Amino acid sequence: MLQPTYTELLACPSCKSPLEAQGQRYVCQNEACQGMYPIQGGIPVLISEDNEIFSQQDFAREQDIYFRTYKSRLMQVLQKVQPDVSTNLSAARNYRFLARELASRKGLRILVIGGSIDGYGIGELKQNLPADALLVEADVSYGPNTKMIFDSHQIPFRDETFDLVVAQAVLEHVLDPFVCVAEMHRVLKTGGMVYAETPFMQQVHGGRYDFHRFTHLGHRRLFRHFVQVESGIVSGAGSALAWALKYVVTSFARNKKMDKVLSYSAPFLFFWVKYLDLLIGRTRGSLDSACGYFFMGRKEPGYVLSDKELLASYKGLRGNVN
Known part of the structure; x- marks a missing residue:
């Protein structure tokens, strides 16, 4: 979980309203929005549903999006x-x-x-x-x-x-x-x-x-x-x-x-x-x-x-x- 002072600074990506931590996700406090954002392995995934390039599902597990990472020592x-x-x-x-x-x-x-x-x-x-x-x-x-x-x-x-x-x-x-x-x-x-x-x-x-x-x-x-x-x-x-x-x-x-x-x-x-x-x-x-x-x-x-x-x-x- 993020530091409390850190959480207090967050805003909904879509409407910029405050976010509230609820278990393993953040929820927008604007009733007209109610965006929900998961926390994956301690990392908040603050991608809005209206994003045309990325989705929250893209980050459901650690995978290469841009950088190519290698596990092989060689x-x-x-x-x-x-x-x-x-x-x-x-x-x-x-x-x-x-x-x-x-x-x-x-x-x-x-x-x-x-x-x-x-x-x-x-x-x-x-x-x-x-x-x-x-x-x-x-x-x-x-x-x-x-x-x-x-x-x-x-x-x-x-x-x-x-x-x-x-x-x-x-x-x-x-x-x-x-x-x-x-x-x-x-x-x-x-x-x-x-x-x-x-x-x-x-x-x-x-x-x-x-x-x-x-x-x-x-x-x-x-x-x-x-x-x-x-x-x-x-x-x-x-x-x-x-x-x-x-x-x-x-x-x-x-x-x-x-x-x-x-x-x-x-x-x-x-x-x-x-x-x-x-x-x-x-x-x-x-x-x-x-x-x-x-x-x-x-x-x-x-x-x-x-x-x-x-x-x-x-x-x-x-x-x-x-």
Whole structure:
């Protein structure tokens, strides 16, 4: 069962009314709704009946929805030794900044969306949290960190609940990222912070759950209701090239078995290309060719970035610029 203080923060995914724990389920207290949400192995499954993508039955037992997990020791070793084709130039530094920024807040509450496994660098935040901090790691997949199952289009928490919301490598996998970001804004306290990393130049890696990519300005507009603290490159042009080379190889696959072999082998051939990111750095020229971007922002009442301000903020070298 969840901590009492945790339960008091929950809201019905459908109507946002309070939830009440009744045995191994949560029940909406709105008589017109009366949504019911099971608790599976201590993990609340807060998926509404009107959700068209996921159902509560999908999570009736632990199974792979997005991430592929292996119980075989050999497969775990093979997965561990496979090199990554991306660098991450920013996450560790950004998480250290967030840890310092939030350190003085009493009763700190953090929501990590897509948190079933640790994102790159997030240990810099998690290892420096106050002892009384509440960390909610949620996903639409079971994993070692999963504390709750929900769809980020319908975040099941009350308004103004969290001091920080994190969405690292998440927003490319949701149907409507603008709805999800609006939900993040809703559940953040005034003055609360958001941190997101999202790809620009990456091929499909989430199968059927892979929908969107964003330029630097496109990413900024997604978070236009937040005051920007900082934004920039997560992975640069070297990582983008390594991804492209990997997928040139996997393009030869004619069936799933062949794709598995090529997908596993290709990173060993091209992982070194990502280190061009370290040589290039965060130049203006790299801003339009990056593999992915981050945004860090703060919720302030009434703030909206205008499209005129958005266009004026362009820092790349394409088009008619100085």
